[in-house]
Amino acid sequence: MPPQPPSAPTPPSLPAPLFDTAVIAGVGLIGGSVALGLRSRLLARRIVGVDASLDALREAQALGVVDEIRAAPGEWLREADLVVLAAPMRVLAPLAADLAPYLNPQALVTDVGSVKATIAAELHRLGVRNFVPGHPMAGSERGGVAHARAALLENAVWVLTPTEHTPLTALSRARALVEHLGAAPVVMPPGAHDDLVATVSHLPYLASLALTHLVARDERLSLLAAGGFRDLTRVASGDPRMSRDMVVENREALRLALRRFRTQLDRLEAELDDPEELLAAAQEGKRTRDSLPVVKRSLLPRRHDLVVTISDRPNQIGAVTQALGAAGVNIKDIEVLAIREDGGAMRLGLETPEDVQEAAGILRGAGFDVVGRA
Numbered sequence: 001m002p003p004q005p006p007s008a009p010t011p012p013s014l015p016a017p018l019f020d021t022a023v024i025a026g027v028g029l030i031g032g033s034v035a036l037g038l039r040s041r042l043l044a045r046r047i048v049g050v051d052a053s054l055d056a057l058r059e060a061q062a063l064g065v066v067d068e069i070r071a072a073p074g075e076w077l078r079e080a081d082l083v084v085l086a087a088p089m090r091v092l093a094p095l096a097a098d099l100a101p102y103l104n105p106q107a108l109v110t111d112v113g114s115v116k117a118t119i120a121a122e123l124h125r126l127g128v129r130n131f132v133p134g135h136p137m138a139g140s141e142r143g144g145v146a147h148a149r150a151a152l153l154e155n156a157v158w159v160l161t162p163t164e165h166t167p168l169t170a171l172s173r174a175r176a177l178v179e180h181l182g183a184a185p186v187v188m189p190p191g192a193h194d195d196l197v198a199t200v201s202h203l204p205y206l207a208s209l210a211l212t213h214l215v216a217r218d219e220r221l222s223l224l225a226a227g228g229f230r231d232l233t234r235v236a237s238g239d240p241r242m243s244r245d246m247v248v249e250n251r252e253a254l255r256l257a258l259r260r261f262r263t264q265l266d267r268l269e270a271e272l273d274d275p276e277e278l279l280a281a282a283q284e285g286k287r288t289r290d291s292l293p294v295v296k297r298s299l300l301p302r303r304h305d306l307v308v309t310i311s312d313r314p315n316q317i318g319a320v321t322q323a324l325g326a327a328g329v330n331i332k333d334i335e336v337l338a339i340r341e342d343g344g345a346m347r348l349g350l351e352t353p354e355d356v357q358e359a360a361g362i363l364r365g366a367g368f369d370v371v372g373r374a
């Protein structure tokens, strides 16, 4: 055979996404953050939002959180291989019942609700096979998609609460989802989860309400309320109805946590007359609080991303940054997404959608393969 001319190296293709079509049911703070995580980490080829509020859907689409929007379930759902239920807890089960007739039986279905035993039982009753109940231990008092950020879920503990009905393959797919989103999966039964969050989430919410009620009786108290009071009561600013639903749903476990809390308060009150004992309690409290792990999250919103494939040749990353630097495009964040024998991909975080357009043009001109995610 005559010698062949050397062919131009073909740029490596982007890593295959974990999911083809992801559906986010409830495109608010948490659903939107999951969608942004899927997006920025290239975990789904296509993200569809479904929500009871047309305004929320339009906002999610305008912010580039989802690719497509749907106002109601339908045949279109069969294309989904991932469905994330992220609506308020009181509507999670009815929402699942509306979606169930259209679900592809292979689809991984998960939720993000704050209490797990009831939803786990409800979805089993509905016959949703690949359902893995979940709860990211991260959030904010500010709801709505405008506050969604992929970084919200980064390094967060994300509890998965399989039951005896949960297929092992579904659990391992849910684990992979959580890990790929940059969070840390922790697996336990739904009841154990509900007992624990009663103490670390639902009790603090009621305690913050109690404190705000104390302050409400005298406006001079609000005047003097500084960092300490504000830190302790931040969660009282959350959506009252959602928070109410959360604590009511977990009331059995919460009653026990409240009893333990009252005992602690009584003990501390008694120790006011025993300063040495109170000092020991204060030292123990400081040790516990100081030893809580610091959760590191990126400071940058990852809304304006550009993904560049890089071949396995020297100085490819340098060539990308130099080309953009020479044109005055400011790179705010860089992440290497995948490294393989034939190359890999990296994500550039840019400030504005216009920067993404400009950078994509420059890099394409320099022979790079790019995908914009403005």
Ligand SMILES: NC(=O)c1ccc[n+]([C@@H]2O[C@H](COP(=O)([O-])OP(=O)(O)OC[C@H]3O[C@@H](n4cnc5c(N)ncnc54)[C@H](O)[C@@H]3O)[C@@H](O)[C@H]2O)c1
Pocket: 025, 026, 027, 028, 029, 030, 031, 050, 051, 052, 053, 056, 086, 087, 088, 089, 091, 095, 112, 113, 114, 115, 135, 136, 137, 138, 139, 140, 141, 142, 143, 144, 145, 239, 246
């Ligand atoms: N906010 C937090 O800190 C936090 C943390 C972890 C988990 N969660 C859980 O996440 C879920 C969502 O909370 P959020 O803070 O994102 O709320 P959110 O208000 O920001 O978003 C909820 C979204 O669900 C939509 N929705 C309401 N009813 C619906 C229905 N019937 N069908 C489809 N969509 C509907 C709303 O329009 C809204 O867009 C809740 O179940 C909550 O328990 C919240």
Ligand SMILES: O=C(O)C(=O)C[C@]1(C(=O)O)C=C[C@@H](O)C=C1
Pocket: 113, 114, 136, 137, 138, 139, 140, 141, 200, 201, 202, 235
């Ligand atoms: O506001 C926050 O920072 C939260 O993380 C909110 C918080 C919590 O109590 O920890 C509230 C309810 C959710 O189920 C999970 C998280």
